[in-house]
Amino acid sequence: MENNNTTILIGKSIIKRFFNYYENESLDDENEFFPVLKIIISGIVDAFKNDSRSLIIEKELKEYSKQIYISLWLRHAEEDEEDIDVEYERKAAIRAFEDIYKKV
DSSP states (O other): HHHHHHHHHHHHHHHHHHHHHHHHHHHOOIIIIHHHHHHHHOOOOHTTTTTTTHHHHHHHHHHHHHHHHHHHHHHHHHHOOOOHHHHHHHHHHHHHHHHHHHOO
């Protein structure tokens, strides 16, 4: 289990730094950000390819990425409009994340 936690912590650190880069450089979601995000996650998961932990690690890193994406989506929605429907925007962010992640 310790190895799982270390792997997940390292993965989250890499993903967080990539999200910072994504935001600073205004990367395009479909053509620039998501393809690289999937490469990062799959590269980490590949280290455990024949191990039952790979699914746990993949799920954890994808969920972590989704939560950051939602937070950024909500922050940008609030910057664009004063009064937003938070639940609507949260659902839209989840849909967008899932759709783009699946597609790339």
